Every structure is written in structure tokens, then in C-alpha cells.
Amino acid sequence: MKYNVVVFKLFIHLAALLPLINAYYLALTDQLGADPVESIIHFTGIGAFNLLLLSLAITPISKRFKISILLKVRRLVGLYSFTYAFCHLLNFLVFEVQFDWSLFLNEIIDRPYITIGMVGLLTMLALAITSISLLKKRMGKNWQKLHNWVYLAVLLVGIHFYWSVKSEIIEPSIYLFITLMLLAFRFKKFKKRIKKD
Amino acid sequence: MLIKSPKQSDLKEHQITDESVYLQRRDLIKKMGFVGAGTLISSAIPSVANANGLDFFSSKPEKTFQRYALNFTPDSTKNSEILTPEAKVTSHNNFYEFGTSKSDPVKNAQSFNVKPWKLKISGECDNPYTLDLDDLTKSFALEERIYRLRCVEAWSMVIPWVGFELAQLLKKAQPNSRAKYVAFETLHDPEQMPGQASRRLGGGIDYPYVEGLRIDEAMNPLALMSVGLYGKTLPAQNGAPIRLVVPWKYGFKSIKSIVAIKFTEKRPASTWNILAPNEYGFYANVNPEVDHPRWSQASERRITSGGLFARNRIDTLPFNGYGEEVAEMYSNLNLRKNF
Numbered sequence: 001m002k003y004n005v006v007v008f009k010l011f012i013h014l015a016a017l018l019p020l021i022n023a024y025y026l027a028l029t030d031q032l033g034a035d036p037v038e039s040i041i042h043f044t045g046i047g048a049f050n051l052l053l054l055s056l057a058i059t060p061i062s063k064r065f066k067i068s069i070l071l072k073v074r075r076l077v078g079l080y081s082f083t084y085a086f087c088h089l090l091n092f093l094v095f096e097v098q099f100d101w102s103l104f105l106n107e108i109i110d111r112p113y114i115t116i117g118m119v120g121l122l123t124m125l126a127l128a129i130t131s132i133s134l135l136k137k138r139m140g141k142n143w144q145k146l147h148n149w150v151y152l153a154v155l156l157v158g159i160h161f162y163w164s165v166k167s168e169i170i171e172p173s174i175y176l177f178i179t180l181m182l183l184a185f186r187f188k189k190f191k192k193r194i195k196k197d
Numbered sequence: 198m199l200i201k202s203p204k205q206s207d208l209k210e211h212q213i214t215d216e217s218v219y220l221q222r223r224d225l226i227k228k229m230g231f232v233g234a235g236t237l238i239s240s241a242i243p244s245v246a247n248a249n250g251l252d253f254f255s256s257k258p259e260k261t262f263q264r265y266a267l268n269f270t271p272d273s274t275k276n277s278e279i280l281t282p283e284a285k286v287t288s289h290n291n292f293y294e295f296g297t298s299k300s301d302p303v304k305n306a307q308s309f310n311v312k313p314w315k316l317k318i319s320g321e322c323d324n325p326y327t328l329d330l331d332d333l334t335k336s337f338a339l340e341e342r343i344y345r346l347r348c349v350e351a352w353s354m355v356i357p358w359v360g361f362e363l364a365q366l367l368k369k370a371q372p373n374s375r376a377k378y379v380a381f382e383t384l385h386d387p388e389q390m391p392g393q394a395s396r397r398l399g400g401g402i403d404y405p406y407v408e409g410l411r412i413d414e415a416m417n418p419l420a421l422m423s424v425g426l427y428g429k430t431l432p433a434q435n436g437a438p439i440r441l442v443v444p445w446k447y448g449f450k451s452i453k454s455i456v457a458i459k460f461t462e463k464r465p466a467s468t469w470n471i472l473a474p475n476e477y478g479f480y481a482n483v484n485p486e487v488d489h490p491r492w493s494q495a496s497e498r499r500i501t502s503g504g505l506f507a508r509n510r511i512d513t514l515p516f517n518g519y520g521e522e523v524a525e526m527y528s529n530l531n532l533r534k535n536f
Contacts, residue, residue: 035299095506167400
């Protein structure tokens with residue numbers, strides 16, 4: 001069992017890291033489309049969203065099909081989603097606005113789709129930091145409370161994507177639909193929570 | 198009459214990106230198909246600027262859209278800016294008729310058939326007429342114009358177009374006194390243009406794509422009907438066989454693959470304005486003072502060559518730097534309101 005988990009984790013490391021390294025290599029050498037900046041921003045953005053949805057799909061799938069090994073890699077998938085999202089932000093700062101800090105801050109404040117994307121990313125940052133086992137133990141019940149914020153984060157990411165496009169809303173609509181599906185699996189949990197509060 | 202000055206244009210040829218760079222894209226895709234991505238990493242091909250290395254699944258185009266060399270007078274605009282490499286000009290296109298991603302048109306437009314082509318000039322004029330494919334490159338003396346192209350998405354290119362002044366084409370039709378505007382229309386052919394056949398591929402736009410100019414804008418000597426770029430006829434993805442180039446306006450005004458030009462009394466509709474009137478105005482003059490609701494227009498990224506670390510953000514100029522030639526036309530217009 002333990003051996004399987006290690007192999008599975010290694011697979012996830014490779015599956016998440018190799019495409020990322022490959023994309024950066026191509027972008028740095030001007031082989032990632034005519035505008036490597038746009039390409040790398042889109043690649044890391046959609047990659048972060050895919051991984052976030054994957055991490056949220058793990059619980060319902062492992063429950064339904066009783067595959068407990070999946071739960072052991074949930075944190076890792078979530079952390080890679082954050083890694084991609086963080087790269088997405090760095091790309092914007094370093095390659096898109098090119099360290100024009102006033103433009104960077106103005107865009108975050110003035111553009112609703114960037115504002116909510118930023119809120120989503122900060123939420124994920126809090127989850128990433130508190131994913132350390134030691135902190136998880138120390139936080140006790142509060143840990144789960146905090147990590148329920150992932151449901152808000154994924155909604156914000158979905159709206160961020162939807163608002164960012166010019167007219168081609170079909171792809172972001174599909175993403176939003178999948179997001180709502182995954183949230184629907186937690187419907188009971190939400191109901192309980194509301195009753196409790 | 199065709200005016201040819203081979204000496205100068207020969208010199209120009211040395212500056213420009215060779216077609217082989219463009220063709221290497223196909224080699225790259227072949228390599229990925231047969232040997233896999235690993236080989237790609239070990240054999241860096243820096244000159245393949247236009248191939249998106251992540252397109253693992255895109256098959257190579259069955260054929261390449263044929264382009265022919267043109268005779269033209271070399272550029273006289275004395276634009277000394279670095280040209281955007283031909284490979285990038287021809288692989289980074291907003292042409293939703295062939296897909297919404299900027300790398301789609303180069304993939305989906307290669308089998309585009311422009312024969313026969315009819316460009317109809319009609320409406321409020323005394324001499325309506327029609328040009329066919331050969332007429333497009335033969336009716337008017339061709340000249341090269343190196344223009345900045347500023348996309349509304351805040352990126353820009355510098356492109357050596359080949360074409361003739363729109364005014365020449367319009368004057369030939371003898372517009373009458375009711376001709377206040379000029380309306381343009383792109384080909385509507387869903388069988389050839391997958392974006393027109395599917396709402397998913399076409400980005401939810403109602404086709405055909407339409408655009409318009411005020412008659413004085415259309416008559417401005419900068420407004421160009423382009424039939425080529427980098428010395429050859431236009432690639433399909435850049436709007437073959439004939440397109441508009443209005444360098445002081447955002448790129449979406451420069452309508453591609455035009456089949457109809459009409460003089461009108463009332464202001465014609467324009468596609469992006471219909472789609473999102475709060476984001477895209479009729480005038481769409483490049484203006485660093487008026488932001489797009491979702492991003493700043495104060496600066497832009499100039500696409501030339503270089504990877505991620507190309508420091509290419511530059512200030513955007515009013516009227517894309519063509520104020521001297523065009524600002525006067527708008528002296529009575531509130532440009533913030535009429536964005």
C-alpha cells in the first residue's frame with residue numbers, strides 16, 4: 001500500500017511538473033506561439049483551474065468507487081494547482097506588465113476579473129500554507145473550516161475565467177458547469193453547515 | 198501601371214524573415230508527431246518562432262495556402278521600427294472565422310479557396326463596380342506600407358503591408374453626396390470558414406463580420422486596402438485575398454477577406470460594437486487615455502522576437518502614433534464618449 005502511494009505521488013509530480021517545465025522552456029526560447037507571454041499566462045491559468053477541479057473531484061470519486069489511495073494525493077494535487085496559479089500571477093507581473101508596479105496594482109483593483117482572481121489566489125495561498133501537517137494538527141477543527149474556503153476559491157476562479165474572455169464564452173461556461181457539479185456533491189455538507197451556524 | 202524598383206526591394210528582402218522559417222513550423226509538428234516531445238527539447242530550433250510547442254495534437258495542414266510575389270513600390274513611410282517577423286505575423290491572428298485562438302487561423306485556413314473572388318463596390322455612388330481576384334492586385338498600383346498594428350488586446354506588431362489606398366478604390370466608384378459612410382463585409386462561407394459554421398469555434402459572433410468607416414476616414418491616405426504582406430500576397434489567415442488596414446484604429450476595424458464595400462448614408466453596424474457596445478466603439482481610435490473596461494490601453498506589448506524576457510512593453514501613442522495625419526478629422530469629437 002505504502003509503495004503504491006509513493007509511486008502514485010511520483011507520477012503526479014511528473015505529470016504536473018514536466019508540462020510546466022516544458023512550457024517555460026518553450027516560452028523562454030520563443031517557441032510557444034507568436035506571443036509566448038500570452039501563451040504561458042493561458043497555460044498556467046487553465047492548468048491551475050484543471051488541477052483545482054481535479055482535487056475537488058477526488059473526494060466524491062474516492063467515496064463513490066471506494067478508492068482510498070486517491071485521498072492520499074489530494075493535498076498534492078491541490079498544492080500543484082496553487083503552484084500553477086502562483087506562476088500565473090508571476091507571469092502577469094514579470095512578463096505581461098513587466099514590473100510596472102503601478103500598472104500591476106491598478107489592474108488588480110480596477111479590473112473586476114483580476115480582482116476576483118486575486119482573491120481566489122490569496123485564498124489558495126492560505127490553504128497552501130496551512131496544508132503543512134504540523135499546522136493542520138495545531139489548528140484542530142479550524143483547519144477544516146478554513147479549507148472549506150476552497151469552494152469559494154473555485155467559484156471565483158470560474159468567474160475569473162468567464163469574465164476574462166472577449167466573446168468565446170462556451171469553454172468557460174463548461175468549466176463553470178463542472179465547478180457547480182462538483183459543488184453539488186457537497187450539497188449535504190453545506191446544508192449541515194448552515195443548520196449549525 | 199506597375200512601378201517596380203527592384204534595387205530597394207532587394208535590400209528589404211534581407212531584413213525580412215524567410216519563408217523557410219514559416220515552413221519549419223511544419224517540420225516541428227512532424228517531429229513531434231514522429232519522435233515525440235523529448236526530441237524537441239534536445240534539439241532547440243530557435244528560429245521556429247511561430248510554432249506553438251504545446252500543440253501536440255494539431256496535425257500538420259494538408260496543404261499550404263499559396264502565396265505569390267507582388268510587384269510594388271517599396272515603403273516610403275521611413276518607419277525604422279523593428280519589424281515583427283513574418284512567421285509571427287502569419288501565426289498570431291484574430292480571425293474568428295477560422296477559430297478563436299490566435300494560433301487557430303494558421304491551422305484552419307490553409308485550404309481556404311479564394312477562387313473565384315468577387316469584391317462588389319456599391320451603394321450611394323454613380324459607378325458601382327466589381328473586382329475579381331486578378332483585379333485586386335492589378336487595378337491599382339501597389340505600394341508597400343510599413344504600419345504599426347495595435348490590437349485592442351494591448352499587443353502590437355509592425356507589418357510591411359502591400360496594397361493601395363482605399364481612397365483610390367472608392368473614388369473610382371464616384372460616391373454621391375449621400376455617401377457619408379463606408380460599410381465593409383467579410384465573406385460568409387460556413388463551408389470554408391469553420392468559425393461561421395459552429396458557434397463554439399466562431400466565438401458566438403453573428404457572421405458575416407461587418408465594419409465601417411466615416412467617408413472622410415475612408416478617404417484618408419493612410420487607410421490601405423492590403424493585398425499582401427512581406428512582399429507576397431496575403432496568407433489566408435491574414436485576410437486573403439484583400440483586407441482593410443486602418444493603422445490609427447484598433448485592429449478589429451481592419452476587416453479581413455472583404456467581399457462587399459458599400460457607400461451608406463447612415464452609420465453602418467460593426468461586429469464587435471454589436472457584440473459588446475460598452476467595450477468596442479464604432480470609432481475605435483487607438484487612445485491611451487481611454488481604457489478598455491477590462492484592461493489598460495495606456496501601454497502595449499510590441500511583438501517582435503525574443504522569448505518571455507523580451508522587455509517589450511511600450512507606451513501606446515494617441516492614434517497609434519499617426520495623429521499628425523488623422524487627428525484633425527476628430528477635432529470636434531469627444532473621443533472619450535466616441536471611443
